[in-house]
Amino acid sequence: MGLRCKGCGGEEHVKNGFMRGKQRYRCKACGLNFTDTPPRGMPLRVKVEAVLLYLSGLSMNRTAKLLGVSTPSVQAWIERFAEVYAQKPEPEGRAVVVELDEMWHFLKKVRQALGLEGSGSCYGTTHRLGAGPS
Secondary structure, X not given: OOOOOOOOOOOOEEEEEEEOOEEEEEEOOOOOEEEOOOOOOOOHXXXXXXXXXXXXXXXXXXXXXXXXOOHHHHHHHHHHHHHXXXXXXXXXXXXXXXXXXXXXXXXXXXXXXXXXXXXXXXXXXXXXXXXXXX
């Protein structure tokens, strides 16, 4: 199998100088300049193996260690697989929205610290914080 253009896949090319010590070629079909470099990244077999190990219950960290790759790489492969093959489930029934914010947690902590825990809700208090009954 001969050298193929990285743009169009054509096999007709001519030598076109050197680039960083490697022979550069120009495709006759599309005019793209390219060099004969090995493909980058891990082979597809390793990526599929990582996804299968993760789906069988292994953690991302353990999968990465077994395959000798980084954990972010495994995570990216799993995310790409999920985008293509996994479908989001449609919500069933009614959706309930619950909102908690930082102020609610802050006021609750202040109330606990002042001993006012049993005196109503945080927003509609019957006592002002630290001021006693109003």
